[in-house]
Amino acid sequence: MKNLIPRDISWLSFNARVLQEAADPSVPLRERIRFLGIHSNNMDEFFRVRVATLKRMIELGGKKGNMHLEENPQSIVEQIQTIVLDQQNEFNRIWQGILKEMQQQGIYLVDEKKLNKQQQAFVKTFFEEEVRSNIIPLMIESLPQLPYLREKSIYLGVVMRRQDTAYQQKYALIEVPSRIIGRFIELPAPEGQHHIILLEDIIRFNLPYIFSYFNYTKFESYIFKVTKDAELDIDNDVTTSIVQKIQKGIKNRRIGKPTRFVFDKEMDSGLLEYMMKKLHLTRMDNIIPGGRIHNFRHFMDFPDVFKQKRLRRQSFTHPELVNTSRVTDIILKHDVLLHFPYHSFNSVxxxxxxxxxxxxxNSIKLTAYRLASNSKVINALINAVRNGKSVTVMLELRARFDEENNLEWKELLEEEGVKVLLGMPNMKVHAKLCVITKRSNKKTIQYGFVSTGNLNEKTAKVYADACVLTSNRNVMADINRIFKYLENPSKIKYLNSCKTLMVCPTSMRQQLTQLINTEIKNAKAKKKASITLKVNSLSDPQLILKLYEAADAGVKLNLVIRGICCAKLKHKKWHHDVKAISIVDEYLEHARMLIFENGGREKIFISSADWMIRNLDHRIEAAIPVKNKALCLEIKDILDIELKDNVKARILDNNLDNNYVKTTGRKVRSQIEIYNYLYKKIKPAKPAVTTPIPEVQEIVV
Structure with a gap:
């Protein structure tokens, strides 16, 4: 559609905002390097999933299959190639500037050609003791086909020649064992300095030793990596279980088609042509020339050798839960709204x-999507089973790139006696729900929560999410209906009977449309009408067109959208300019919050669902109405703070320029302002405690 921005082009614009953080001189140096790592990791996943999907669309040639087709996917792939090359150039420019700043702090990234004698001796010893047994060079010219190349690994392509002739040469591949040894090794250095070498450069230095028996005298080596199609194909074989299908899909990822080949632009032309031929790539594929260093995602782990430390304000217990021995007692009285990572996840x-x-x-039921590696949530559930409770966990096995982890959790939970639900073949369970049932004084009491984020205490330190702890009977009734459906997927009537929660895929789209229509009607009647929307992604064509209709009618729109925004939000005929921003900062903005003015009787929700086709039509999602006046005011205040951000907010416009909101008057950095806003509610307020930033390396996509 001409009046929409292609989803994947908009996502690349989001990743450009991540790159802006790496370029921001106000961000401490190590964090700027980390943002380069995040940008690189995001791009890897983008090619594994989205570019792979676009290429499948091209192969389908207009046949719909089981996917939503983009218009002209070939054109989108070509645009992606151009944008990615531009971002790669910007990435390299930023990295070169960071290297100079590192040197000013006495931090040097040393390659194999810059080692002094002491460092050379160190590298030889390190290679012999730590590296040699972990590498197996492959003489690829003698192999009938290229060996399996690991998706997330980097490789050295080696060209070996003899000094007496330019014609006799051989090619070899070496997988860099960074996942075993680590990527960064600190070298002996003068006092007050830090010299760091990359693992691949240690291997480069030792190439004459590795290949000594071939009598070659000249060695050249170039880093490259391959990105493959990571879509998990689930076949329709009724004789196999969903677990077996996912296990098969994970194995098939190993042989996925290459979607990108990233290489050192100085690579020997003969080796480059050889690799492209063996990988069945052409110049029309995503062939990305880059610098000497690849797999920059490892730089999220760059050694902490910097003088300037970035301290993060420590999460604190919600003030309503501070002076109580039991969280349960409070939420049985009234709702509590938690905002992570400002509030501590420990309360959950x-x-x-x-x-x-x-x-x-008697029982605990909850949904789980992405869990921490040593999950305290799972530990609590296992202890509940051991204490005689009935525990049910809806474990979404197809949480992308967490499939293997969730298969392991399934096995562990079932061994402990937990009832594990696995969902439906064609629909992910993305809702974040919990219902706890107890019997007290001959009465059945239920309480639990509805959240926008994963039950993951690790990511809760850096993902900005919201969670309503509640014992509201109507909410609990709907959560029970959802679990009845999850236990009996053929009984869609359970989802259709939800009365309080907005639920996907049955009612949320229709209810959102109705809420927008109410604002349009009020605007046309010259009444106040406004919509404030905070989501990660806005790409659903139907809802975007409905927002266009609202803007044309005079509804005031305020949008905070972190990532994908397919809407073109500037139009001369609209009554009001749409306020649309994206905030990329220290925390990953992940909460979904909705406010509809509704003629003065505001309707406010928090939701697990983004405004995307996949969420609204192909996932189980839930949005809870927030009715407590104090909590409604809190959500409105927080969104108001975000809409006033003039430090980390970028304007979302039709041209994807990513211009920062102009700073006028007092600087407002919303994540700090929100922390202070919530912290002031503690009585008596205590000085905020800062801690070093934890190492959390979840993807930002």
């Missing part, structure tokens, strides 16, 4: 631990 874990130990609790 405490709630589950209390339920595990409470003799009156």
């Amino acid at each position: 874990i405490d709630l589950l631990r209390e339920a595990a130990m409470d003799p009156e609790v």
Whole structure:
């Protein structure tokens, strides 16, 4: 559609905003390097998933299959190639500037050609003791076909020649064992300095030793990596279980088609042509020339050798939960709204631990999408089973790139006696729900939560999410209906009967459309009408067109959209300019919050669903109405702070320029302002405590 921005082009614009953070001189140097790592990791996943999907669309040639087709995917792939090359050039420019700043702090990234004698001896010893046994050089010219290349690995392509002739040469491949050894090795250095070498450069230095028995005298080596199609194909074979299908899909990823070949632009032309031929790539594919260093995602782990430390304000317990021995007692009285990572995620874990130990609790049911590696949530649930509770977990096995982890969690939970639900073949369960049931004084009592984010205590330190802890009977009734559907997927009537929660894929789209229509009607009647929308992604064509209609009618639109925004939000005929921003900062903006003015009787929701076709039509999602006046005011205040951000907010416009909101008057950096806003609610307020930033390396996509 001409009046929409292609989803994938908009996503690249988001990743450009991540790159802006790496270029921002106000961001501490190590964090700028980390943002380069995040940008690189994002781009890897983009090619594994989205570019792979576009190429499948091209192969389908207009046949719909089971996917939503983009218009002219070939044109989008060509645009992607151009944009990615431009971003790669900007990436390299930023990295060169960072290297100079590192040197000013006495931090040097040393390659194999710049080693002094002491460092050369160190590198030889390190290679012999740590590296040699972990590499197996492959003489690829003698092999009938190229060996399996790992997706997330980097490789050295080696060209070996003899000094007496230019014609006798051989090619070899060496996988750099960074996942075993690590990418960065600190070298002996003068006092006050830090010299760091990359693992591949240690291998480069030792190439004459590695290939000594071939009698070659000249060695050239070039880094490259291959990105493959990571779409998890789930076949329709009724004789296999969903678990078997996912296991098969994970194995098939190994042989996925290459979607990108990234290489050192100085690579020997003969080796480059040889690799492209063996990988069945042409110049029309995503062939990305780059610098000497690849797999920059590892730079999220860059050694902490910097003088300037970036301290993060420490999460704090919600003030309503500070002076109580039991979280349960509070939420049985009234709702509590948690904002992570400002509020501590420990309150959610405490709630589950209390339920595990409470003799009156009969059952716990919750949904799980992405879990921490040593999940305290799972630990609480296992303890609940051991204490005689009935525990049900809806474990989404197809959480992308967490499939193997979730298969392991499934096995562990089932061994402990947890009932594990696995969802439906064609629909992911993305809703974040929990219902706890207890019997007290001959009454059945239920409580739990609805959240925008994953039950992951690790990412809760850096993902900005919202979670309503509640014992509202209507909400609990709907959560029970959703679980009845998850236990009996053929009974769609359970989802259709939800009365309080907006639920996907049955009612949310229709209810959102109705809410927008109400604002349009009020605007046309010259009444106040406004919509404030905060989501990660806005790409659903139907809802975007409905927002266009609202803007044309005079509804005031305020949008905070972190990532994809396919809407063109500037139009001369609209009554009001649409306020549309994206905030990329220290925390990953992940919450979804909706406010509809509704003729003065505001309707406010938090939701697990983005405004995308996949969420609204192909996932189980839930949005909870927030009705407590104090909590409604809190959400409005927080969104108002974000809309006033003039430090980390970028303007979303039709041209994808990513211009920063102009700073006028007092600087407002929303994530700091929100922290201060929530912290002031503590009585008596205590000075905020800062801690070093934790190492959390989840993808930003």
